[in-house]
Amino acid sequence: MSLISGFEDVVKENQPLAPFTRLKLGGVAAYFAEPQTQEQLVGLVKRFTENELPIRLIGAGSNTLIRNQGVxxxxxxxxxxxxxxxEINDDTITAGGxxxxxxxxxxxxxxxxxxPQHLVGIPGTIGAALHNNTSAVGFDIGxxxxxxxxxxxxxxKITYQKDELSFSYRQSSLKDLIVLSAVFAFDREDSETLTKQMQKLWIVRRAAQPSAEVRSAYVFKDHGGETASALIEQAGLKGTRVGDVEICDRDPNYFVANDDATAEDFLKLIELVKTQVHDQLEINLETSIGIW
Ligand SMILES: Cc1cc2nc3c(=O)[nH]c(=O)nc-3n(C[C@H](O)[C@H](O)[C@H](O)COP(=O)(O)OP(=O)(O)OC[C@H]3O[C@@H](n4cnc5c(N)ncnc54)[C@H](O)[C@@H]3O)c2cc1C
Incomplete structure (x- = not known):
């Protein structure tokens, strides 16, 4: 029996991952699956775990950099x-991963x-947002x-209640788990008021981040009460580039991959910024983006 027998319809071998990420960089996945049912998902997870092979999840690919050698x-x-x-029931939303x-x-x-209006304009999926505890303007999804x-x-399959979970800055206790779905509860507010608030927040965000067509990533975590953007700027690195990857002018914590960018250049720019910030400010920046 082959590794993927029974799953041939939903598994591809040597699938390029670049199209599944915002940066559009990097190599292939040895196996890539888009399960169509929960049973298929469970079966695939069991099969690869039994064979002691790693399993990774990809959402919208906006917080993931794939190395050239792939995974x-x-x-x-x-x-x-x-x-x-x-699914919406009264004050709760149930959303799939x-x-x-x-x-x-x-x-x-x-x-x-x-x-949720506070999260307007953040690219991604619910599964990754819970994995990373995605946040904006002081509001985090957790x-x-x-x-x-x-x-x-x-x-x-396990259901965790709120008091069994922990969420902190850009991380959660869901780290090694696959998020199938989650239930969220909210206070009520007039929909029109929320729409206006969302529109205002979107205008502010749109001006601060690269547009959706730009191959970009938000690279480092904030550190000790200072934003990573401010630290990179203090180190005088705005506009720095390696190959065809450059630090965004609008906000230096975004790196932009231009037409001829490679994953290697991206990684080199990460290292350059880390070294410069360390040498000049004695701060060790930690990456927020996942590197595969
Ligand atoms: C322009 C821009 C603006 C951004 N602004 C913000 C911001 O304001 N705040 C913020 O917090 N982030 C921000 N980010 C980062 C990014 O949007 C978030 O990290 C988002 O959660 C990524 O979602 P994704 O589906 O694209 O993740 P992916 O890159 O696909 O995956 C990220 C991680 O989640 C895991 N994952 C994916 N799906 C699941 C699942 N179902 N179960 C378990 N794990 C899973 C992956 O394995 C991976 O480790 C920004 C990024 C960009 C490019």
Whole structure:
């Protein structure tokens, strides 16, 4: 029996990962799956774990840099509709791990649920947002969670309640788990008020970050009360480039991959910034972006 027998319809071998990331860089996944049912997802996770092969999840790929050599094992995308349901009941939203944040925010605002409007304009999916505890302007997604359904690497389904989970700056206790879906609870607010608030926040964000067409990533975590952007600027690195990867003028914590960029150049620019910030400010910047 081959490693993927029974899953041939949903698994591809040597799949380039670049199209699945915002940076559009890097090599292939040895195996790449887009399961169409939860049973297929569970079966694949069990199969690869039994064979002691690594399993990774890819959401919208906006916080992931793939190295040129690519990755072994299995990369799973939960983009199939079965993982992208949004259900609203009174003051709660149940959202699948593959739901795009933009759809989550829009659904909440329409339903008059107060909070998600603060995440307007952040690219990504619910699964990754919970994994990273995505946050903006002092609001993080973990605050609104009431429970999360996950799959362990051995294929076991578990529901964690809020008090069994922990969320902190750009991380959560869901780190090694696959987020299937989550339930969130909110206060109510008039939908029109939320829409206006969201529009204002979107205008501010749009001016501060590279547009969706630009291949960019938000690279470092803030440090000791200072934003990574301010630290990079203090080190005089605005506009620095390696090959065809450059530090964004608008906000230096975004690196932009131009036409001839490579993953190697991206990694070199990360190292250059880390070294310069360390040498000049005696601060060790930590990456926020995941590097595979
Ligand atoms: C222009 C721009 C602006 C940004 N602004 C912000 C911001 O304001 N605040 C902020 O916090 N971040 C910000 N980010 C970073 C990024 O948007 C977030 O980290 C977002 O959560 C990434 O979602 P994704 O689906 O694209 O993640 P991916 O890059 O696909 O994955 C990120 C991580 O999540 C894991 N993952 C994906 N799906 C699942 C799942 N179902 N279960 C478990 N783990 C999973 C992956 O394995 C990976 O480790 C910004 C990025 C860009 C490019």
């Amino acid at each position: 072994g094992g299995l990369v799973i995308s939960m983009a199939s509709p079965v993982f992208c349901n949004i 593959g739901v795009q944040l933009v759809d989550f925010v829009a659904a909440a605002v329409r339903a008059g649920l107060n909070g 605050t609104w969670v009431t429970s999360v359904d996950v799959l362990t690497r051995s294929g076991e």
